[in-house]
Amino acid sequence: MIVAFSVSPVGAGEDVGSYVADAVRVVRESGLPNRTDAMFTSVEGEWDEVMDVVKRAVAAVEARCGRVSLVLKADIRAGVTDGLTSKVATVERYLEEGAGQA
Template identity: 80%
Template structure:
């Protein structure tokens, strides 16, 4: 499964980067495949291990703020591994096959 999630501390002001970094540290320390971009952190693994990491990441932010907002999206599919890179590679393969398509 792949989970993309975002956790945002509330009530600590506009600059939330330091608190969000605590969540990303938890994800990276998990050893599970992961990727962080400007909006979400994605993590790949089995249900129990992924959800435990998400909980720990949220708890890390809660330690800095009594209130947090979390958005989570999951792709639950048995037997898929390396989905974080394979899905992107598939899209890139289609883009390369049609050079007339504008790039993002």
């Protein structure tokens, strides 16, 4: 499965980068395939291991702020591995094929 999630403190003001970094650090230290962009962090693996990482990422933010917001989207598909890379590669292939089309 792939989970895209965003975790942020509530009531900590506008500058939440250090809180988000705490959550992303947990994801990166997990050893699971992951990717972070401006809006979400995506992590790929089995249900229990991915949800454990999300839970620990939330706990890392919660340790510094008593209230946390979590947005989560999951793509659950048996038998698929390397989805973080292959899904993007598929879209890029279609973009290249259509490059000359109006």
